[in-house]
Amino acid sequence: MEVIESRIDTKSEEYKKNEHHMMALVADLRQELERARTERSEKARARLKEQNKLSVRERIDHLLDRNTPFLEIAPLAARGLYDKKVHGAGIVSGIGIVEGHEVIIHANDSMIKGGTVYPMGVKKGLRTQTIAMENHLPIIYLVDSGGAYLPLQSEIFPDVDDGGRIFYNQAILSKMGIPQICGVMGLCTAGAAYIPAMSDEVVHVKGTGAIFLGGPPLVRAATGEEVTADELGGADVHCRESGVSDYFAEDDEHCIDIIRQIVKALPPSRKAEIPRREPRAPLYDQNEIYGIVPRNLSTPYDVREVIARMVDGSEFLEFKARYGPTLVCGWAYIHGYEVGILGNNGILFSDSSLKATQFIQLCDKRGIPLIFLQNINGYIIGKEYERGGITKDGHKMVNAVATATVPKFTVIIGASFGAGNYGMCGRGYSPRFLWMWPNAQIGVMGGEQAAQVMITVKNDQLARQGNPPLPEEMVEQIKAPIIASAEREGNAYYSTAQMWDDGILDPVKTRDVLGLAISAALNAPLRDDRYGYGTFRM
Ligand code: COA
16 A cells, blocks of 8 residues: 655645634534533522432433443434523433443433433434434433423324334344343333334432333322332332332342443454454544635545545555546555545536446455545536436445445535435445534535526526516526525535434544444444345346
8 A cells, every 4th residue: 555645835825814714613513512511500500419410411421431432322412492491402422331342322311301312312313313223332321311301292103204113123123133221220111112122221219210111190190099110110119029120129220230341241343354454543634634624615625635544654556546546445544444535526427327337346355444535516417427327336236335335434525415325425425424513514415506506497487488587686586595495405504403313523533433333333243245246237
């Protein structure tokens, strides 16, 4: 492999301006993450103290092995939704190391509306379970939840990807032999009672933990029976009488200690093997990514400059370097793991699509994980290209991306528009993980383009009716809201609030996050060879 030769001038005006711009975006990101972690009402803090509970972050800190990383999933889910304070959708989820085992944690934050589950909370729970299934990670639920957030019950209850699916998934995880351990550290009411019930092992905290299908108020209303939460579903009831829970814990710390012992006793995971070598830092300073990425998404730049600051020793074996130059493909190592990287260097043409298809097949056959660095405005359009078969060549790439079964990881480092999102392994193509950089934009097309399409459609309609085209002031009136909504909804924060991604990353952290994610992914078999590929249109 050769070292990528960088052509960046770190003293140039352009570099400095880019750096300033990206650093401001990263500072905003840090602030948003901090707010999501810490903004809680005084009332909620006081209630937690009164109940002698640990906060959700303290529980997770206690659970994880000392000085090990925690790869948090969707920390800004539900940002700006509801009352704008349901941080992280009321759940902390992420991959960490417990007693040397990689696990995924799903923990309710009882300081946000009693840990109740909002629609985005259901989505986050399902995403956490999907990660557990795809990567064969044991899952630890720390439940402390008033169940469904009742004012929005119709949005969380009945559909295929609503609340019921959480328990369905628990049954499937159980069938797959993926361990599920539940700490009952607060209420598990109604639907939430099924989380411990469907888990393999349940640790129940005395005094604060309770499991019941109907809480005391409901029992009183339905039967007239007066009963306390502890009498109805406390640790003693479920550890001694009903057998719903398996381990009795004196308090939160004790509960976490028991969970650690359970994880310690799990058999070791037999990780999939991929080519590896001794990890090495990139040769170039990773911080230079800030100055490399242009302020404007439409300004072209060489994605190799980013790759050079992400891969071990900045070494890259480029595949078909002279063919289909708008897509850069090649092999490299990240934290010692061999990967195949695809990075956009412009619009996708037939040649770049065919190159991608071949490269993806090679990586898939060899069992090498794929990394997509997505910065794409779409596939080329126009008469010449349609005649040249761009649609069938684009199809081959989309087909290969969809059917390759090695772990895939996507980072949207710039634009993510149109079918380019599909070909470069957008969320619909099941990458194991997908992140965005804070400068990224996503949508069917850019706002200006979408607005222009709508004006053309309208003018064509008017022409058919024998009328003149729209006057200039009407054009602006029609265009403005389309551009505004595309900008708002195409923003990385909008995407992450909706959980179209697993989080927004500081570009400089991308290499480390990829290293952790690749390691987690290797807990599952590398490939699924049952079906092979679909039919490629020739
Ligand atoms: N839906 C919507 N909001 C709920 C809620 C629910 N299921 N359960 C609690 N909340 C809200 C409360 O209204 C309160 O809001 P506020 O801070 O704006 O006043 C906040 O969550 C905290 O509740 P509170 O009762 O003050 O805190 P707590 O720590 O004493 O108790 C619970 C928390 C969850 C144990 C308790 O509120 C409870 O039992 N809730 C009802 C549970 C239930 O029956 N759920 C059925 C769902 S299917």
